[in-house]
Each structure stands twice: as structure tokens, then as C-alpha cells.
Amino acid sequence: MGELERKFDVKIESTEDKVKFPDALKENLKELGLMDEKGKLKLKGVSPKMLKRMKQEFVKCPVLKKDVQFVQCFVCPNFQSRVMGEVLCKGDPLK
Ligand code: SF4
Numbered sequence: 001m002g003e004l005e006r007k008f009d010v011k012i013e014s015t016e017d018k019v020k021f022p023d024a025l026k027e028n029l030k031e032l033g034l035m036d037e038k039g040k041l042k043l044k045g046v047s048p049k050m051l052k053r054m055k056q057e058f059v060k061c062p063v064l065k066k067d068v069q070f071v072q073c074f075v076c077p078n079f080q081s082r083v084m085g086e087v088l089c090k091g092d093p094l095k
Contacts, residue, residue: 006080007091010059012070019055025072032075041071059087063094 021029021039029035034042041051057070063078070087073079078090 005090006088008062008087008089010062010073010087010089012057012059012082012085012087014053014057016056019058019069021069021071025069028075029071034075043074062089063091 026035026039029041030037036042041055043051043054046054054070054074058067059070059073060066061068061073068076073087073089074082076089076094078092078094080088080090082088
């Protein structure tokens with residue numbers, strides 16, 4: 001099987017800080033049906049423990065050139081998959 005076409009392997013990092021989702025991200029997640037009205041994340045097949053950990057994760061996005069929460073990265077059109085602590089990112093320009 002050929003490798004997925006992608007530009008970047010982006011390391012997933014974790015923070016101990018309290019993480020707050022920006023409102024725009026929340027709205028986006030709600031539209032995608034990944035967050036309920038109370039602001040609770042609902043990702044299929046992801047356990048609550050995993051979700052908690054996921055919330056603390058971020059990547060240094062090579063496209064946006066800033067830290068991006070993993071959940072935002074997860075819903076990004078460039079996101080391909082998550083493999084061994086890295087995001088496989090297509091690397092296309094984002095608006
Ligand atoms: S998938 Fe999107 S948010 Fe994640 S690293 Fe790539 S461009 Fe950045």
C-alpha cells in the first residue's frame with residue numbers, strides 16, 4: 001500500500017495548563033456534531049479518559065504557524081490521521 005500523500009508529520013505535544021476552547025472552535029465542533037449544547041465533546045470511539053487527555057494536547061501547526069489544539073487539528077481539512085503521537089498533515093494552505 002502506498003503512503004498517504006502528505007507534507008508534514010507533526011508531533012503531538014501535551015500541556016498541563018488548563019485548556020479552553022475558543023468560541024469559534026466550539027461552534028465548529030457543534031456544527032460537526034462533535035460537541036453537545038453543554039460544550040461536551042463527543043467523539044465516536046474515544047473514551048472519556050482519552051478525551052480528557054486529548055484536550056490537553058496541541059500541535060505546532062506548520063501551516064498556521066502557531067500552536068493549535070489537537071481537537072482543532074483533528075477537524076482540520078488537512079488532517080489525515082494520527083499515528084504514534086504524530087499527526088499526518090496534508091499541509092495545504094488554510095484560509
Ligand atoms: S492538520 Fe491542520 S491544524 Fe493540524 S497541523 Fe495540519 S494544518 Fe495544522
